Amino acid sequence: MMARYDEKLLIEIEEREEEKIEGIERKELKIPNLAEREVIRHFIHLSQMNYGVDTGFYPLGSCTMKYNPKILEKIARNEKINYVHPLQNEKNIQGCLEIIHKLEKMLCEITGMDAFTLQPCAGAHGELTGLLIARAYFEKKGERRKEVIVPDSAHGTNPASAKMAGFDVIEIPSKQGMVDMEALRSVLSDDTAVFMLTNPNTLGIFEKNIVEIAREVKKKGALLYYDGANLNAIMGITKPGAMGFDIVHLNLHKTFATPHGGGGPGSGPVGVKSFLERFLPVPRVREKNGKYFFDYEMPDSIGKVSYFYGNFSVLLKAYAYIIMKGKKLEEVSKKAVLNSNYLMEKLRKAGLEVPFYGRRMHEFVVSTKNLNIRAMDVAKRLLDYGFHPPTIYFPLIVEEAMMIEPTEDATKETLDNFSNAIEKIIKEPAEILKNAPQNMPVKRVDEAKIAKKMILSWKDLKKS
C-alpha cells in the first residue's frame, strides 16, 4: 500500500520550522567597516589566544601531549601520498601498503606482539576492537564467558568499551595504588573473558606483580588486555608482550606524535598474539614476492572496524616518527620517566601529597587535599600563570587528584617554572584561587549550571 501524506501535518511542520528560523535569522549583518590592518590584528590576536604544545608546557596526565615535530606534518602533506584515493587499485598504491605493512611490523617489535591492525581510529576504538576480538575468540572455542575485570584506577573508556562489546564489567579495588591480588583472585572465574590493565597504571605506578597477574588470569583461561595509553613510559625498556599481555591497543596520537588536543585525528592500532591473529579486522595487508596486497580471506575476522584502513595521515606520522627516533625510542621513555620523577619530588617538597609515594614512571598523581585546597582551583590559577593545567580528578581513587605528565620534551627550566608556579599558587589567599582565572578571556565558569542547564543551540544562547 502506498503511504499517504498527511498534508495538514506537513503544513504544520513547515510553519513550525519557519517559526524556528525566524528567531535565529539576523535581519542585517553588522559587519564592521575596518581597515585590513585592524582585521589582521583582530585575527592574529584570536589565534594567539589558543594554547597548544607549540605554545607552552602541556602536562595533561594520561594524554602524552608531547611536541609534534613539524617534519612529520610535512611528510604527511606529501602530495604523492595525499592524492591517493583509498579505492585505488592496490597495484597503484604499493607505497602506501608498504607503509601500513612496515608500521605493523614496527609496532610488533616495540610491543612484543605478533600481528597488528591499524584500523581503529582512537584508543577507545582500539579497546572496542580488542574486546570484540576476545569475544570472537571465546565464541569460536564455544565458551560463553561474559565478564571483563577492570581495576578501579582504569580509564573510563575501559569499562565503557567492555559494555559496548557485550560484556559485564567487574571492578576491583587497588591496594597501595596497584592491583589488589587478593581482590583479583576472588573475582577471576570460568566466566572471566578479559582482565584489562594499564601498565604503568593511571597513577604512573608500574604494576610490579604483572607476571603473577598474567599467570592468574591465564590459569582461568582468560585473556590479558593492555591499555597502551601509557606506552610512553616503557618503549625500548620492556614490552607488553613480554609481560604476558594477549591483546594490546596503542594510542599513536599520544606516544607517536600527532597533534590531538581538541579531539584531532587519532589512531588506536590493536596488536595480538599469534593465536588471535585470525580474528583481526579485514582486510589485512600482506606481502608476497615484494608485492603488497589486501587479504580479505579471513573467515574468523571480526570484520571491518573503520572506513578504509584507518587514519592514514596519523599512521604515516607514527611511521616517520619511529624511523626518526630509531634506537633512541628508549631515550624518549627514559627522559619521560626522569622528568616525571624530578617534578614529582619538587611538588612533594612544595607540600603536595603524593599518594602511595614511591618511584613513578612517565606520570604521577598528587593530591591537594592535605592543603585544604581544591585541585580545580589550582588548575584554574595555573592558567593565570601561563600554563595548561594537568588532568584533575582522575584517577577517581585519589581525592583532589592532579595527574601530571610532563613528557620527555620538558626542559629542566620548564619543570622548575611549573613547580615554582604551583608553590606560589598554594600559598595564595583562598579568594584569589576561588576566582581564578583572572587574566583569561573567559573567567571562572559556573560548572553546576553548565551541567544542569546545557545550551545546545545558538537560539538558546541568545535567550540565556
Ligand SMILES: Cc1ncc(COP(=O)(O)O)c(C=O)c1O
Ligand atoms: C589510560 C587511557 N586509556 C584509554 C584512553 C582512551 O584513548 P582515546 O582518547 O584515544 O580514545 C585514554 C585517553 O586519554 C587513556 O588515558
